[in-house]
Amino acid sequence: MKKRTLLKGAVAALALAATPALAQDKTKVGFVYVGPVGDGGWTYEHDQGRKAVEAEFGDAVETVYVENVPEGPDAERVITQMALDGADLIFTTSFGYMDPTINVAAKFPDVKFEHATGYKTAPNVSVYSARFYEGRAVQGTIAGHMTESNVIGYIGSVPIPEVVRGINSAYIHAKKVNPDVQFKIVWVYEWFNPAKEADAAKVLIEQGADVILQHTDSTAPLAAAAEAGNVIGFGQASDMAEYKDGPRVSSIIDNWAPYYIARTKAVMDGTWESTNTWDGIGPGMVGIGEITDKVPAEVKAEAEALQASIASGEYHPFTGPIKKQDGSDWLAEGETADDGTLAGMNFYVEGLEGEIPQ
C-alpha cells in the first residue's frame, strides 16, 4: 500500500517535472496593457501586435495578456505574476510601467522585458517607442490648413515628454501653414476615460475650436466632433476608421506588429539583446491613416509630401529656427533636435500659450 502511494507520488512528480520541459518548447510572451483591448486606440493596437505574433509563429508561441492594469504598484504585481508563470518575454506597454518593469526585471534575470515609451534599460530590459511626433507634424499641417476659426483644440493626456513633443510638433507645423493659428490645450490626466475625453472635446468646441487633436486613447472626442457637425478630428494610435465618413480626416496608427514579431524571434533564436528602439514613419512603426476627401487635394498632397520627406529622412519635424516659449533660443537655422532633448522635452515652443503642468 505504502509502496504504491510512493510509486504514485513518483509518477506524479515525474509528470510535474515533465510539464515545464514541454512548456519550454513554446515561447511564452506576455503583454501588460493599460486599457481594455477594446479601447479602439492604444491598447487595441498593441493587442493587434500580439495577435500578429501568434499568427506568425503559430504553435511555437503562447501569448498571454492582462488588460486594464493600473500604472504603479499593481503593475509590479501583474508583471511578477507573469514572470512566475513562465513568460520568456514580457512587453509592458505604458510609460507608467517603467519602474515596475525595472524592479521585476532585477528579480528575473532570465526573463526578457520590453518596456514601451520608457527610457530606463537593464541587461534584460529593452525600451521601444515610436516617433509619434512625426505623425503629429503631418496632422498639424492638415489641421493648420483646415481650421477656419484658427482655433485648434488639443486634448492632452498625461504631461510627459511624449505628449509635450506631440503638442510642439503639431503646433510648429500648423503655424507654418497658418500663422494665425492658436492652440487651446486641455489636460485630462488620464490615458483613457471616454466621458472625460468627450467633455474635453465639447469644451474645446464650445470655445471655438473646429479641429480637435487628441492624445488620449478612446474615440469619444471623435464622437463629440461628429455631434458638433463642422468639426474635424484625427484617429489616435489606431485608424478609428469607423469615423471616416464623419469628422475623422486622417490618423496616426501605431504599428507594433513587425517589432513584436522581430523581438519574439530574437528570444526564440537566443539572439535577444537589450536595445533602445525609436522608430518612426520611415521603418513603418508610425503609420498615417488614409487622408479622406474632406481634405482639399492640394492640402492632401502637401501632407503626403511631408510624410514622404520625413520617411526618407530628408526632413526632421524639429528643424530650426525654433525658440522656446519663454523666447530663448533652442534650435538655430537648419539645426535639428537631438534625440536626447526630444526624449526629455519638457517645454513648449514659442507661440504656445499656457504652462505644462509639472
Next chain:
Amino acid sequence: MDLSSINWLLLLASLMVAATPILLAGIGELVVEKAGVLNLGVEGMMITGAIAGFAAAVESGSPALGFLGAAVAGALLSMLFAVLTQFALANQVASGLALTLFGLGLSSLMGQSYVGLKPPSTPKLDLPLLSDIPVLGPVLFSHDLMVYFSIALVAATWAFLKYTRAGLTLRAVGENHEAAHALGYKVVAIRCAAIAFGGACAGLGGAYLSLVRVPQWTEGMTSGAGWIALALVVFASWKPWRVLIGAYLFGGITVLQLNLQAAGLKVPVEYLSMSPYIITIIVLVIMSSGRSRGALGAPASLGRTFHATG
C-alpha cells in the same frame, strides 16, 4: 487668461448633461437608502445599464428602447443584491462591492461585440418657441428628454417620499424596520421594490453615458461615476432636491475646470481637477457641523440586516 472665450450659457447647458448620469443613479440610491438598505453596487449596475442600453438601442435602432432595456437590466442585476441581502441575509457592504465587481465583469463580457459601434442618436427635444428664447432657451430647452426626465424624477421622488402614504411607509421601514414589521408592513417586499427602483435608475444613468454623453461603448466607461453617485446621497443628506443641487454642482465643476484650462487660466490644473472633491468635502464639513447637524440624518436602520423573528 481669456475668460470671455468661455461661453457661460453653453457651460450651463453642458453641465446639465454632465450631471445627468450621477443625478439618475443618485436619486435611485437615495430611495434605496431611505428604505434602510445600503447598496454599494451602483457602479456595477450603472455599467451594466450602459452596455444593456447600448445593445438594446443598437439592435432595435431606438434610443427609447435602449433606455428601457437599461432600466430593466439595472433592476434585474439589483435583484441579485436583493436576494443576497434580504433573503440570504448577507452583509450589505460586501454584497454591494461584489455587485460592482460582478457588473464590471459582466458588462465587458456583454460588450465584446459592441466595441466601435455607434448608437442611434438620441433626439434633442427642440421645443419650437421655448428654445428660441434668448439666454434661457439654449440652457433650459434644448436638451434631450432624459435631462428633463431626471429632473422630473427628482420632483416625483420628493413628492412620493413627502406626501404619499407609500412614501411614509418606505421611510418607516428605513428608520426602524422592527417597528414597521410590528405594524404589519412587509419590510422585505418594500425593500426589494426600493432596490429594484435604485437598480433601474442606476441603469438609466449608465445608458445616458453610453447613449448620449460619450456616446459609444467602451469597457469601464463609467470610471467611478457610481461612486460619485453614492457620495452624492450622503452629500445631499438624504434629501432629493439636494441630490439635484449636488449633481449639478459636481457636474458643473467638472465642466468648468476643463473650460478654465482651455481658456488658459494660470492656475495649476491639478487644483482644478481636484476641485470637485475639495468642494464636496467642504460642503460636507459645513453641513455636518453646528446647528444643521441634525439635518444630516441618515435613516436609522441604514445597512442593518432585517430578519423577521416571531
